[in-house]
Amino acid sequence: MVSTVETPLESPAAYPYSGCTFPADERRYRKQRLAAAFRVFSKYGFDEGVAGHITARDPEQTDCFWVNPFGVDFGRIRVKDLLLVDPAGQVIEGNGQVNQAAYAIHSAVHRARPDVIAAAHSHSLYGKAFSTLGRTLDPITQDHCDFYRDHALYDGFRGVVLDREEGDRIATALGGTKAAILRNHGLLTVGQTVEEAAWWFIRMERCCHVTLLAEAAGTPITIDDEAAAQVYSQSGSNVAGWYTFQPLYQQITEAEPDLLDE
Numbered sequence: 001m002v003s004t005v006e007t008p009l010e011s012p013a014a015y016p017y018s019g020c021t022f023p024a025d026e027r028r029y030r031k032q033r034l035a036a037a038f039r040v041f042s043k044y045g046f047d048e049g050v051a052g053h054i055t056a057r058d059p060e061q062t063d064c065f066w067v068n069p070f071g072v073d074f075g076r077i078r079v080k081d082l083l084l085v086d087p088a089g090q091v092i093e094g095n096g097q098v099n100q101a102a103y104a105i106h107s108a109v110h111r112a113r114p115d116v117i118a119a120a121h122s123h124s125l126y127g128k129a130f131s132t133l134g135r136t137l138d139p140i141t142q143d144h145c146d147f148y149r150d151h152a153l154y155d156g157f158r159g160v161v162l163d164r165e166e167g168d169r170i171a172t173a174l175g176g177t178k179a180a181i182l183r184n185h186g187l188l189t190v191g192q193t194v195e196e197a198a199w200w201f202i203r204m205e206r207c208c209h210v211t212l213l214a215e216a217a218g219t220p221i222t223i224d225d226e227a228a229a230q231v232y233s234q235s236g237s238n239v240a241g242w243y244t245f246q247p248l249y250q251q252i253t254e255a256e257p258d259l260l261d262e
């Protein structure tokens with residue numbers, strides 16, 4: 001008699017980046033990366049006063065997102081401090097207030113872009129300075145090519161973003177791209193993961209810095225279309241953005257393990 005040993009096929013992970021199978025695990029994964037992203041933004045000095053927000057879509061209540069509580073220092077945020085906000089802007093989990101600008105911008109982006117799991121915005125110094133020029137980034141270094149034909153300009157500053165219409169205009173300007181330069185305001189980046197949105201923000205802020213340095217010194221040479229597209233295909237992808245954040249996550253969770261407190 002021949003016996004056979006059946007090996008059950010492993011069910012494919014429901015969530016490709018985290019490898020999580022269940023929504024509850026995916027929620028924890030996203031909240032851990034979100035808290036870590038705030039700590040990393042603090043290290044980079046992206047916070048200024050109470051401005052700035054990063055959001056992560058909830059894996060089950062997909063029209064709701066997790067966000068930082070208004071008025072809490074990025075450098076102190078823990079998993080347990082994060083708030084879940086519903087489509088009406090109400091906090092339905094967690095203790096604290098949501099910044100109305102965070103709600104207006106991020107709810108519009110999450111609504112317009114089902115592919116977007118996370119979005120990041122702050123008033124970082126060089127992004128804010130570059131935003132006053134009212135134009136997009138040229139591919140002047142290899143790193144700039146991550147945004148080659150994949151970012152937009154929101155050219156309509158109308159004051160603090162507090163209403164749905166203004167959020168919708170920003171989401172429309174963003175279109176299908178990974179980032180928008182909000183004129184006279186700052187940067188906005190998005191991703192299929194928290195890691196990706198956070199990494200593009202860091203990358204874009206530094207590209208703005210480099211552009212300002214280079215243009216202050218002379219006339220930068222622009223990379224040709226073919227080379228820019230080639231670089232973009234390598235380091236500008238969703239996976240590349242996710243992957244590039246991993247060392248930062250390792251670093252911050254080792255240095256500041258309390259960020260994972262639930």
Ligand SMILES: [Zn+2]
Nearest residue numbers: 051052122186
């Ligand atoms: Zn802002």
